Amino acid sequence: MSYPVETVRHSLAHVMAAAVKKLYPDVKFAGGPAIENGFYYDFDTEHRFSEDDFAQIEKEMKALIKSDGRFEKRIVSLDEAKQIFANQPYKMEWLNEYDANGQELSIYSFRDFVDLCRGPHVASSKDLPKDAFKIRSVAGAYWKGDSKNKMLQRIYVDAFLSADELNDYLKMMEEAANRDNRKLGRDMDLFHFEPDYAPGAVFWHDKGYKIYRKLIDYVRMRQEHAGYLEISTPSVMDRSLWERSGHWAKYGEHNYSGKTQDGKTFCVKPMSCPGGMLVFGQGIKSYKDLPLYLAEFGKVNRYEAAGGLSGLMRVREFTQDDAHIFCTEEQLETEVVKVLRFIKDIYSKFGFDKISMKLATRKNSEFRIGSDEIWDKAEGALRHALEANGIEFEIAEGDAAFYGPKIDNYLKDSIGRIWQCGTIQLDMNLPERFDLSYIGEDGEKHRPIMLHRAMLGSIERFMGVLLESTAGVLPLWLSPEPVVVVPVSEKYREYALRVVDELRNVGVYARADLRDEKVNYKVRELSLSKTPIIAVVGEKEMNDLSVTLRYFGNEKQDVLKLSEFVKQMADNIKMPK
């Protein structure tokens, strides 16, 4: 019979555990779930796993699969389970915390490996495909996901129902490497990093910076239409500001700060919010001013843990398309919905039609501020805004910020990792700390509700995701160099320059490739660097004032009158409304 892929994956996890037990008898087992594209299992053993072990483990697994071992389920009592797993400290820890709650406790045995497990499993190992899995990697992982606990060794395995599916997947992953933002950054001459001088900080080259600016320009244009006011606040401010905001206590060690000659401590801003609060605090605000939208493209610096840095996706210096929305309690839900729709619309312009939303709810932490009652209300408001508008979302329990719940949206990179981009956060902390108020209809002072929001999130990360999703082939309006003009020989240089000039006159950034090389060579090179349009000009084009066009990814050639082409391009590079 055939089983669902999750069942196969999870059964294979048991097979791997059995194989590892055979090879390293001292091993202690933690757990091994099925995941997207495969499964993993966490082990604790003196032996340090490395790639060199993979072949042997795989071989052992295949032998076990062939052996027709049965997966046998048994319902046991808690006491019985504790006897069985007496030598397995991780299973024991789990059992000691186990609250039966009316549920049955089941164990599965496969050969001499017994695991606490709800199942389900295949009946016999011969139901498992023996050539549709491959060990991917070994990595550290904390027991129970807590860095205070011991680090275990996690072996990741890619697993599918058939060898073809596995091979397709491996091939896809291999191709994904070509879309890696770091590789595209180099190949397309967009940016680079200087690990010796500024790990995790981007050096934008001309072309990369053009894209970066266009992203900002686009968001700026859109939010100005929507009534946002753009401000700019200082990059370096006294430490006392972040003490006041509460961020110093929680994130102090992740800040860049330093002492001045007169003994003061200044801090490079890790976030723009406190600055925004100070701007709101200027003058007296009326209820008629609300909702008030203060936006800032704020460059922020955070000393992120070295192990967390990753290309454009996770950097230490980045720009947020930040905004703070001040409103009344009654306006809150409407404002949340507006932002949700805004984000959805903006994302669609970049081709992201499916975005995953998560409602991040409170976690118990010493830093959390606000009573349960306030949290109930805040979480309820966000949830209602999502539900009432039919927006699909997941709950991310415990993912809230210390000052309030949030709705985050996530985009995937080329190998399927998800990254938080846009966010809407309800802040129950800052208005209080900065004693913000507005005068209500009743003539009394009231505390405004404050929402943080970022749409792209970080320009850096968003560009990383965008590059990977498009493989570097950006829509014309975002392309840093939409047209390169290639003269067939020296004789047509002047005409090539004229074409460039006419394009630039209408705001199309074009350049001529005047190098002493063959057309073949230039077409190859420009194609490799993902130039969207190559315009070749020679005798024919010069005589009838035309261009021969080659579009990226298409070998077909188009001939257009120069005037027509210029007009078309001027249209094509316009930002979407």
Next chain:
RNA sequence: GCCAGUUUAGCUCAGCUGGUAGAGCAUCUGAUUUGUAAUCAGAGGGUCGUUGGUUCAAGUCCGACAACUGGCACCA
């Protein structure tokens, strides 16, 4: 920060069990004046991540540190 791996020319990589470095592409120079994915020839270019150590001798062996890659933790 933690676990594993990696670090050799601008890029991609080779250098076996130690005997002071190679290739292709790129770059530069010359020739060529080119019609849609690499024109030919020549030349230059590396204190082998940094730093200690072992050794007569270290790219190669050992240690520390840093960075990078994949995970974990973190992510205001």
